[in-house]
Amino acid sequence: MIPHHWFRVAVSYGICWILFDFALLLCGCEVLAESHEYRVNIGFNGIFRTGEWTAVEIDLPTDASHETTYVWSEDADGQLVRSPACTISKKPDGSSSARTSIRFGRRNGRLFLEREKAFSSQSNTAASHRTLLECGNALPSSQRILLVLGELPSMDRAVRLMADADGRRPTVVSVQNPDSLPITSRDFDSVDDVIVCGTWINSLLSSGFPKETVEAVPPSDDAAERFDDRFLSVLAALDGWVRRGGNAVFILGKSAERVANSKTPLADWIPGKIDRMIALRRFGAIETFAHSSKPLEKGRGLSIDVPVLRAIDGRGLSGAIESYEGLVPGDLPLVVRTAHGLGVITWIGFDLDQSPFSSWQGTDTLLTELLHADDSQNDMFANSSEKGTLETQLHTALDQFPGVSLVPFEFLALLFVLYVASLFPLDWWLVSKGFARPWVAWISLPAIVFIFSAVAIVLADRWKGSSWQFIQADLVDVDASSGLVRGTSLVGVWSPINTTFDLDATPTNILPPLVRVDTALSWFAKAGQGIGGTDAAAAHLALSHADYVYSNTLGRLQSIPIAASSSRLFEIEWTANVADTWIESSLDRDAQGTIRGTLRSHLPFPLEDCLLVHGGWLYDVGLLVSEGTFDPYQGRGPRSLASVLTQRSSSQDRDRTVRWSTADRDIDRVLQVAGFHNAAGGKAYTTLDAGRLDRLDFSSLLTINRAVLVGHGPRGTAWHSTPPDAARESTSHCVWRIVFPVRSSLSNPTSEKMTPQEPDREYHQ
Numbered sequence: 001m002i003p004h005h006w007f008r009v010a011v012s013y014g015i016c017w018i019l020f021d022f023a024l025l026l027c028g029c030e031v032l033a034e035s036h037e038y039r040v041n042i043g044f045n046g047i048f049r050t051g052e053w054t055a056v057e058i059d060l061p062t063d064a065s066h067e068t069t070y071v072w073s074e075d076a077d078g079q080l081v082r083s084p085a086c087t088i089s090k091k092p093d094g095s096s097s098a099r100t101s102i103r104f105g106r107r108n109g110r111l112f113l114e115r116e117k118a119f120s121s122q123s124n125t126a127a128s129h130r131t132l133l134e135c136g137n138a139l140p141s142s143q144r145i146l147l148v149l150g151e152l153p154s155m156d157r158a159v160r161l162m163a164d165a166d167g168r169r170p171t172v173v174s175v176q177n178p179d180s181l182p183i184t185s186r187d188f189d190s191v192d193d194v195i196v197c198g199t200w201i202n203s204l205l206s207s208g209f210p211k212e213t214v215e216a217v218p219p220s221d222d223a224a225e226r227f228d229d230r231f232l233s234v235l236a237a238l239d240g241w242v243r244r245g246g247n248a249v250f251i252l253g254k255s256a257e258r259v260a261n262s263k264t265p266l267a268d269w270i271p272g273k274i275d276r277m278i279a280l281r282r283f284g285a286i287e288t289f290a291h292s293s294k295p296l297e298k299g300r301g302l303s304i305d306v307p308v309l310r311a312i313d314g315r316g317l318s319g320a321i322e323s324y325e326g327l328v329p330g331d332l333p334l335v336v337r338t339a340h341g342l343g344v345i346t347w348i349g350f351d352l353d354q355s356p357f358s359s360w361q362g363t364d365t366l367l368t369e370l371l372h373a374d375d376s377q378n379d380m381f382a383n384s385s386e387k388g389t390l391e392t393q394l395h396t397a398l399d400q401f402p403g404v405s406l407v408p409f410e411f412l413a414l415l416f417v418l419y420v421a422s423l424f425p426l427d428w429w430l431v432s433k434g435f436a437r438p439w440v441a442w443i444s445l446p447a448i449v450f451i452f453s454a455v456a457i458v459l460a461d462r463w464k465g466s467s468w469q470f471i472q473a474d475l476v477d478v479d480a481s482s483g484l485v486r487g488t489s490l491v492g493v494w495s496p497i498n499t500t501f502d503l504d505a506t507p508t509n510i511l512p513p514l515v516r517v518d519t520a521l522s523w524f525a526k527a528g529q530g531i532g533g534t535d536a537a538a539a540h541l542a543l544s545h546a547d548y549v550y551s552n553t554l555g556r557l558q559s560i561p562i563a564a565s566s567s568r569l570f571e572i573e574w575t576a577n578v579a580d581t582w583i584e585s586s587l588d589r590d591a592q593g594t595i596r597g598t599l600r601s602h603l604p605f606p607l608e609d610c611l612l613v614h615g616g617w618l619y620d621v622g623l624l625v626s627e628g629t630f631d632p633y634q635g636r637g638p639r640s641l642a643s644v645l646t647q648r649s650s651s652q653d654r655d656r657t658v659r660w661s662t663a664d665r666d667i668d669r670v671l672q673v674a675g676f677h678n679a680a681g682g683k684a685y686t687t688l689d690a691g692r693l694d695r696l697d698f699s700s701l702l703t704i705n706r707a708v709l710v711g712h713g714p715r716g717t718a719w720h721s722t723p724p725d726a727a728r729e730s731t732s733h734c735v736w737r738i739v740f741p742v743r744s745s746l747s748n749p750t751s752e753k754m755t756p757q758e759p760d761r762e763y764h765q
Contacts, residue, residue: 037061038113040133041180044147044173048190050104050534051141051527051692053520055187057099058113058133064088064096068116072130072547073102074109076525076532078539079561082114082549101187101554103522104138105534111135140535141527142389142689144170145190146371150197151176152251152353158367178204183233185240186520186573192694193371194238195249196266197353202255204231205262232264239265243341243484244575245477245695249370253351256307269345271336272309272317278332279303280350282325285334289323289369292362302356306349309333319347320704335370337704341479342486342739344700346370372700388662389691390674392526392533394473397665398492399567401469402731407459415455422448464565469494473667474734475675475696476716480583481741485514487574488696489717490524495562500548502722504556505572510605510714514576519555524571527691572717587632587707588743593617594638595707595742600629607711607736613676613698614707614742616641624711641702645673645680660686667733668712675710675737676702701739709738 039059048054056071069086086098098113111133139145144162148155155172163169173191175181182188242248250269252259260267260274281303283296311317311330319338321329336347348370350357357363427448431441471492478485487507495501505521507514526533546561555572562568580602587597593615601607601624610621612630617638621630632638642648647658664670673680677690678699690697698708713736 038131038133040111040135042111042135043190044145044175045180046136047139047145047171047173048104049139049141049143049145050107051525052190053101053103053186053522054190055099055182055184056102056111057097058086060096060098060115062096063090063094064098064115065090066117069098070114070116071098071100071102072110072112072114073104074539075103075105075523076534076536076539077545078106078109079545080110080112080547081523081557082547084550084552084554099183101182101184101520105523105525106539107138107140107535109138139171140529141691142535143168144192146170146172147188147191147194148172148174148197149181149194150174150200150353152195152197153358154352154363154367155195158364161364161368162371176200178231178234181234181237183230183237185237185244188238188241188246189695193247193249194241195367196238196251196269197351198250198252198255198259199351199353201252201259201264201266205258235265239268239340240575242343242345243479243482244343244486245341246343247346247371247700248340248343249346249348251348251350251352253307253349254305254354256349269338269340269347270307270309271319271333271338271345271347273312275308275310277305277307280306280325280332285323285325286350286366287362289335290362290366291369292360292365294361296356296360296362304350304354304356306332306334309336309349318705337700339481339701339704339706339739339741341482341484342477342698342701344704388530389527389689389693390670390677390686391691391693392528392530393662393664393688394490394667394670394674394693395524395526395569397667397670398471398473398490398524398569400665401465401471401492401494401567403465404469404494405463407463411459415452415459419448419452422452460565464496465494466496468496470719470731471667472715472717472719472732472734473671474716474732475671476713476734476736477696477698478578478582478736478738480581480585480738483577483579485511485576485578487576487716488571489573489719490569490571491719492567492569493562493721494567496564498562498564499723500546500559500561502556502558503560503570503719504551505574505717505719506555507574507576508715508718511716512578512580512604514578517574517576519553519572519574521555521557521570521572524569574717583709583738583740585707585740585742587614589614589705594632595619596633598629598631599709599740601626603713605714607709607713610709610711611644612707612709613641613702615702616679618644621709621711624709641676641679642681645676646685657685660688662686662688668735671733671735675735698737698739705742705744706739707742709736709740711736 038061041057042048043054058071060069065088067088069088071083071086072080073083075081081102083100083102086100089097089099091097112130113133114130146155146159151174155174159169159172170192188194238248248269250266252270254277256270256274257277260270287295309317317330317333317336319336321333321336323333323335324330325332325334334349338345338347352358352363352366427441427444430444431438473490475488476485477488489505493503503521505519507517527535529535529537546559548560549558550556551558557570560568582602584600584602585597587595587599589595594617595614599612603626606623606625608623610624612619612621612632618641619632619635619638624630640648649656660673673686674690674693674696676699677686677694677697679702680686683689701708713734715732715734716736
């Protein structure tokens with residue numbers, strides 16, 4: 001039987017606990033709960049990947065227009081990060097949806113919804129309720145994801161040809177409803193390639209747009225007009241993603257004229273002006289491009305409708321024609337790769353989702369050619385993901401701070417031996433033999449602990465440093481044709497004390513006035529399954545484990561915890577537009593693939609160690625001052641780009657290549673190879689995947705009428721930290737890359753347009 005006084009104690013504790021819970025509610029503290037009343041749409045049909053910006057949309061059963069809603073997600077250390085306030089959309093049925101962008105730092109990371117509602121309009125006190133959401137597991141960061149907009153059954157078969165030696169295949173996500181697609185360009189970062197089917201676009205134009213011309217739709221309660229706005233937002237986001245460096249395949253055949261006249265962003269994806277549609281009955285060029293051993297089944301009267309393209313500027317189509325029907329490439333282009341901002345669009349002029357291609361086995365290999373899948377396959381280095389990626393190597397390089405190193409093992413071992421020897425036999429001898437007084441232990445033991453603690457502190461200050469340090473790596477990419485500027489900045493922060501700090505970054509003042517600046521700041525973690533990696537089975541708990549939050553935008557983090565003698569890494573990507581012309585070029589490509597002409601710099605600062613890259617060639621520019629010019633023909637001539645990247649040299653009639661070292665911590669060297677990874681040989685040279693640095697690779701632009709000017713210049717991104725006592729020693733590395741078009745001097749009238757006297761000519765067997 002329980003004693004009466006213990007019973008009273010238990011009742012008292014129970015009452016106190018109830019009162020404490022009630023007080024928490026009154027004070028607006030968080031209450032964790034798990035609820036199944038929310039429907040969560042993450043990524044693309046529930047498919048998403050660690051380490052990438054991902055769209056999250058949550059259906060709320062009630063009207064949340066008077067609430068502030070946040071989403072909490074885990075970073076790679078298992079710390080919760082609160083998003084900015086979600087965008088709330090009210091639905092016709094009275095419910096709401098909350099939308100935001102987050103990054104998943106762990107495959108099985110937790111996701112919380114926080115709803116904050118004020119008690120009254122006269123009170124600023126708010127109650128916060130945090131609910132655990134069901135989100136499923138993310139795919140690993142190394143998993144390739146292909147997004148198909150429309151129906152393309154051949155894609156599921158084609159991915160079998162893209163499997164690596166370990167049997168890993170790309171994940172295919174097919175989306176039919178545009179309402180499930182994100183409306184911001186960064187949320188497409190979760191996919192590697194986007195395949196857009198023209199028949200899907202045509203069906204949406206037919207159902208969503210009653211007119212061929214899409215005009216701005218004024219706000220209205222009509223569901224169809226809201227659908228139009230949503231569809232236009234999705235296309236604008238997709239177009240912005242490609243301009244930021246994405247890779248898209250545009251399958252557009254029969255509906256080409258309608259898409260070209262729609263005035264949607266996809267109209268600019270067509271590499272020329274559509275002159276007319278013709279019936280194609282000759283398929284040899286298609287079969288050759290697909291490398292198919294089985295020809296198309298050609299029934300009686302079989303033909304496909306393809307558009308005839310005309311050059312817009314009279315100097316040829318924009319991009320590189322990879323497949324054509326006729327005598328010269330300009331007769332009837334069928335596959336054209338073009339640069340779109342900093343990204344690449346592959347246009348194909350016939351519908352692969354229609355007969356006869358939907359059942360043709362050659363469509364599988366044709367899709368692999370369109371996606372350049374062969375460039376990413378290398379059986380020799382199929383297991384290279386176990387070594388990490390170039391992104392991981394850059395992360396390790398940024399985590400190296402001057403004057404900060406591990407205490408040598410010899411010192412630690414010697415200190416341990418001396419400490420043990422001081423306790424026994426030294427301390428024992430002093431107490432029992434030397435002074436022969438037991439009370440001496442009360443003095444000797446604390447003295448020994450104090451002395452060795454002081455030695456440990458001195459060693460830590462000697463090898464760990466006593467000041468804040470910032471290591472910064474910048475990459476600023478400019479598309480001279482469109483005025484798009486993309487800044488990518490990575491920073492490592494070293495702190496000598498336990499504290500919290502705020503962090504944000506903006507484009508530097510050295511840049512001309514920028515418009516439409518969009519920034520996204522986040523943590524920077526290793527990819528893979530190693531300690532601290534985004535795919536690790538368990539989180540790598542930080543020494544200072546606490547939550548931190550975004551401000552009202554993605555451009556600023558607040559209350560970031562950091563432990564003494566430790567580091568944290570962050571990344572930011574910002575995009576903007578500039579009206580000024582930074583590079584004036586009159587460069588032409590000759591028959592040998594080299595370039596002639598001049599370029600003039602209008603940059604407000606000089607670029608050092610400049611290189612001009614086009615095709616497989618590299619030209620040494622040196623110092624390019626503001627308003628300075630460069631003529632490739634007057635220099636010493638081009639060098640092989642691959643030879644420079646791999647540091648190849650000739651010795652005794654042999655070519656010797658410096659092998660890539662995965663232990664290299666040279667930030668400039670890692671950025672140089674990552675910027676042209678495929679041109680250097682890809683995994684065959686580095687034995688590493690590029691990881692998320694793949695979007696920085698400009699190798700594909702070099703073969704489609706684009707040249708890249710590369711040089712070192714001032715910082716393009718300025719980092720700001722609070723409190724201001726984080727005065728730091730800063731080390732910066734900034735690479736500037738300017739992409740501009742190169743004209744072709746091989747002007748042939750028959751390669752740009754068909755003979756005017758044959759307006760109705762058909763290609764047939």
